[in-house]
Amino acid sequence: MSDMSTDKTTDKTDANVDQKLKEAYFTASQGQLIWTRFKRNRSAMAGAIVLLALILSGLFAPFLTPYNPTIAGRDKGYENGAPQIPKFWDENGFSIVPFIYTSERQRSIKTNFRWVTTINREKRRFMTFLPHGDPYTLFGLHFDRHLFGVDKGKIHLFGTDFAGKDIFSRTFHAINTSMAVGTIGVLIAFVMALIIGGVSGYYGGWIDSVLQMITDAIRTVPAIPLFMALAAFIPDTWSSEMRFFFISIILGFIGWPTLARRVRTHLLSERNQEYVLAAQLCGASASHIIRKHLLPSFTSYIIVDLVISFPYMVLSETALSFIGLGLKDPVNSLGVMLQNVTKADVLLNYQWYFIPVIFFITLVLAFVFVGDGLRDAADPYSDSKT
Amino acid sequence: MLQFMRFVAVRAVMAMVTLVIVSFIVFSLMELVPGDCAERYVAFKNTQGSQITVADIQAERVLLGLDKPFLTRWVKWITHAFEGDFGESCILRLNISRLLGEKFWISLGICLTSLLAAYAVALPVGIISATSNNKTLNNTLRLVSYLGLALPNFLLALMVMLFSTVMFGNSLTGLFSPEYRDAAWSWARGVDFLSHAWLPIFILGWSATAFAIQTVRALMSDEIGKLYVTAARARGVSGRRLLWRYPARHALGPIINSLGFDLNRIFNELPVVALILTLTEAGSLLIEALARSNDQQLAGAIIFLLTASIVALNFFTDILLALTDPRVRRSIMG
Numbered sequence: 001m002s003d004m005s006t007d008k009t010t011d012k013t014d015a016n017v018d019q020k021l022k023e024a025y026f027t028a029s030q031g032q033l034i035w036t037r038f039k040r041n042r043s044a045m046a047g048a049i050v051l052l053a054l055i056l057s058g059l060f061a062p063f064l065t066p067y068n069p070t071i072a073g074r075d076k077g078y079e080n081g082a083p084q085i086p087k088f089w090d091e092n093g094f095s096i097v098p099f100i101y102t103s104e105r106q107r108s109i110k111t112n113f114r115w116v117t118t119i120n121r122e123k124r125r126f127m128t129f130l131p132h133g134d135p136y137t138l139f140g141l142h143f144d145r146h147l148f149g150v151d152k153g154k155i156h157l158f159g160t161d162f163a164g165k166d167i168f169s170r171t172f173h174a175i176n177t178s179m180a181v182g183t184i185g186v187l188i189a190f191v192m193a194l195i196i197g198g199v200s201g202y203y204g205g206w207i208d209s210v211l212q213m214i215t216d217a218i219r220t221v222p223a224i225p226l227f228m229a230l231a232a233f234i235p236d237t238w239s240s241e242m243r244f245f246f247i248s249i250i251l252g253f254i255g256w257p258t259l260a261r262r263v264r265t266h267l268l269s270e271r272n273q274e275y276v277l278a279a280q281l282c283g284a285s286a287s288h289i290i291r292k293h294l295l296p297s298f299t300s301y302i303i304v305d306l307v308i309s310f311p312y313m314v315l316s317e318t319a320l321s322f323i324g325l326g327l328k329d330p331v332n333s334l335g336v337m338l339q340n341v342t343k344a345d346v347l348l349n350y351q352w353y354f355i356p357v358i359f360f361i362t363l364v365l366a367f368v369f370v371g372d373g374l375r376d377a378a379d380p381y382s383d384s385k386t
Numbered sequence: 387m388l389q390f391m392r393f394v395a396v397r398a399v400m401a402m403v404t405l406v407i408v409s410f411i412v413f414s415l416m417e418l419v420p421g422d423c424a425e426r427y428v429a430f431k432n433t434q435g436s437q438i439t440v441a442d443i444q445a446e447r448v449l450l451g452l453d454k455p456f457l458t459r460w461v462k463w464i465t466h467a468f469e470g471d472f473g474e475s476c477i478l479r480l481n482i483s484r485l486l487g488e489k490f491w492i493s494l495g496i497c498l499t500s501l502l503a504a505y506a507v508a509l510p511v512g513i514i515s516a517t518s519n520n521k522t523l524n525n526t527l528r529l530v531s532y533l534g535l536a537l538p539n540f541l542l543a544l545m546v547m548l549f550s551t552v553m554f555g556n557s558l559t560g561l562f563s564p565e566y567r568d569a570a571w572s573w574a575r576g577v578d579f580l581s582h583a584w585l586p587i588f589i590l591g592w593s594a595t596a597f598a599i600q601t602v603r604a605l606m607s608d609e610i611g612k613l614y615v616t617a618a619r620a621r622g623v624s625g626r627r628l629l630w631r632y633p634a635r636h637a638l639g640p641i642i643n644s645l646g647f648d649l650n651r652i653f654n655e656l657p658v659v660a661l662i663l664t665l666t667e668a669g670s671l672l673i674e675a676l677a678r679s680n681d682q683q684l685a686g687a688i689i690f691l692l693t694a695s696i697v698a699l700n701f702f703t704d705i706l707l708a709l710t711d712p713r714v715r716r717s718i719m720g
Contacts, residue, residue, distance in 0.1 A: 089570065217407035220646070220700070221693045222653035223439065225672055229415050229685055315538050319658045323673055342662055347551040355547060357541060364536040 044373020051366035058175035062136035065169035159352035188252025197260035202266025474688035500591035512602025534596020609633035644701035
């Protein structure tokens with residue numbers, strides 16, 4: 001008997017919980033639903049966490065990294081230097097504070113008058129935390145403290161390049177640059193896609209046909225060769241900031257055709273709905289209807305598309321900079337850092353030039369995971385599929 | 387048959403219109419580049435030591451026909467372009483068709499081969515992964531296709547170079563051994579070419595394969611759940627026969643349709659990969675023309691040719707689709 005009664009009560013509470021869940025489900029906003037579905041996707045969540053970490057470390061790069069990434073922060077005594085890995089112990093004993101060895105360079109008749117770097121394991125240099133260093137500006141404020149440093153000389157976790165610039169510092173600043181280029185590019189692509197796709201989808205008819213023809217023609221031209229042609233316009237006299245903005249704008253021009261097509265297809269099917277007719281009868285203007293009634297109906301799709309197109313922007317910028325048509329020193333980006341790596345000298349002797357690649361593959365992968373997760377989460381039918 | 391001919395004709399006209407629009411875009415871009423061919427050539431001559439004046443530039447402009455209005459020149463360019471004549475390169479003063487000739491066909495050959503290779507791998511793998519419930523297999527494939535996205539071809543090329551240099555002391559670059567570089571085509575040169583070409587084909591096909599596997603897999607898993615497959619299974623068809631005769635045929639349509647865009651994607655990667663692997667073909671010539679010598683005539687011709695081959699491929703896939711897919715055929719025949 002008693003068993004049965006407990007069964008009943010649990011049944012009741014189960015039903016209650018069920019009811020509550022259902023209520024929550026039906027009253028949830030679109031955003032809440034997407035978030036719930038997104039949270040369930042483990043790879044997407046992992047991607048989101050990694051992505052957030054990378055973006056933050058890009059934003060706070062000046063603090064997290066010990067040196068100025070430009071030529072101003074170079075280490076004159078350690079060009080093409082190997083990565084220095086902090087240690088806690090070696091054959092000479094333990095240390096609470098991690099340390100690195102001192103490298104000494106000498107040139108004499110013994111070394112045939114070439115610079116030869118030797119590592120002196122006896123001379124330890126200890127890491128310091130929150131030391132004063134190169135001044136930098138973060139969110140409009142001036143600082144000169146960095147997360148870590150070393151008591152004598154300089155520390156290079158990822159080694160240095162041919163000019164003695166710290167690759168660790170450059171990598172994190174490059175993440176920042178790539179994110180900025182991607183954001184501007186995506187925004188421009190987004191605005192263009194909204195205008196062109198919106199006009200084409202809302203008006204339909206011959207305007208649509210003409211716009212579609214042009215969009216399709218642009219879509220057939222291979223984008224990167226086209227960018228290269230556009231980027232070749234940049235006169236050598238431009239400052240690196242001007243180049244940066246111009247490259248971002250060019251990148252915006254690749255992204256729009258695909259997105260414009262999406263916007264158009266959606267508008268074509270939505271514009272015959274009754275709520276549009278109602279708005280039209282109330283005397284609303286075309287732009288008002290597009291902005292206030294049609295666009296909100298598929299905001300989630302647009303956001304997903306933007307996230308998915310982001311890595312392409314980053315990679316295009318990398319490709320452009322790599323061949324020397326994109327960004328240039330002193331602006332840092334992965335492409336800029338990879339500019340000289342195809343030389344046999346680098347391939348054979350200085351493999352640490354390739355360390356930043358790992359970070360960028362991680363960045364792009366994180367974006368892809370998040371984009372895929374968002375796409376599944378934003379699809380209202382994804383639940384029934386599983 | 388008549389309707390089919392009409393369909394082909396309509397498609398051909400549409401392809402032409404696309405090409406004309408593209409040529410207009412490319413030509414306008416070439417015009418917008420600061421400085422024109424005459425200035426550039428005369429400036430080049432100046433570096434060679436001859437004295438030049440403004441009058442020289444003007445004379446050069448008249449000689450090249452650059453004094454005529456924009457539209458006239460465009461019409462002239464496009465009509466000649468359809469005949470395969472792109473005029474002369476700005477700096478080198480060589481006929482572009484002759485300069486490009488063989489190099490363009492090599493590029494196209496490499497790209498098409500990698501496209502074919504991509505689908506040769508992707509079709510069976512995609513179909514198998516869509517039908518099997520093997521978790522490890524599916525997860526591995528997912529990872530590979532994500533990597534195809536995150537490790538773009540040029541980074542892959544860099545990694546392969548790094549690896550082969552460190553491991554074998556040979557960077558595996560170039561398209562020909564030195565002794566065959568300028569030789570005429572012969573059996574030995576062909577073999578030499580093939581022994582070098584597999585690497586660019588592999589690298590260019592890398593992302594394409596990853597994309598293709600994803601596409602094939604998505605299409606197949608959409609089709610497999612449909613009622614006609616269940617019906618076929620109920621009639622006793624099973625195994626490979628069922629897969630190939632029913633869902634695979636449905637999935638093939640969209641794949642054929644998207645071949646043009648796959649080629650587009652491969653062309654996207656071509657110049658940078660060509661630069662890294664020091665291939666002597668059209669892609670690296672494009673970089674040469676854009677980044678080093680600012681030769682807008684040459685660059686325009688290459689971009690136009692690349693686009694033209696995509697448009698041509700799109701045209702052929704449309705026809706192919708009409709031939710292979712009874713649904714499309716019926717809609718054409720009315």
